[in-house]
Amino acid sequence: MIHLRFDEWPGDVSLPAETTVAKTGEGPFHPYWDLILKSDRTIESVVGWFIFPLSLDAAIAWYQSEMAKCGWIELTEKGYRMPASAALHFEHPASKVRVVVGLRDWPERKVSDAFIRRIIEHPWSPVAEQPLELTAEIA
DSSP states (O other), X not given: OEEOOGGGSOTTSOOOTTOEEOEETTEEOOOEEEEEEOSSEEEEEEEEEEEXXXXXXXXXXXXXXXXXXXXXXXXXXXXXXXSSEEEEEEEOTTTOOEEXXXXXXXXXXXXXXXXXXXXXXXXXOOOOOOOOOOOOOOO
């Protein structure tokens, strides 16, 4: 896991204006980059927890609009909406990158928070064996 600065957040997953990094009792929860190595693929994810100056409904509408403008497709069958929370799932058809935006409403503070995960899977297979070419200099 590698911690990132706020300005290192991936540019293909927009954040609303005036977004801040969420804080816990120990301080800011900085975004991080994580690699999971499996035998047949590498799973790369970038994760962040943010505070938006938007209500839950406004945050949902903002993400649906902004992601569509950038070519993302919402996977509505995977998402959900409850009175105080929601989850939105997106996939980019060209790159197969997936994004999950988990939102929670804080009406008393007039904000919502978002836990965002951007995921891409890189397939891996061993290189096919190739014959060795041996060369030697004879002195």
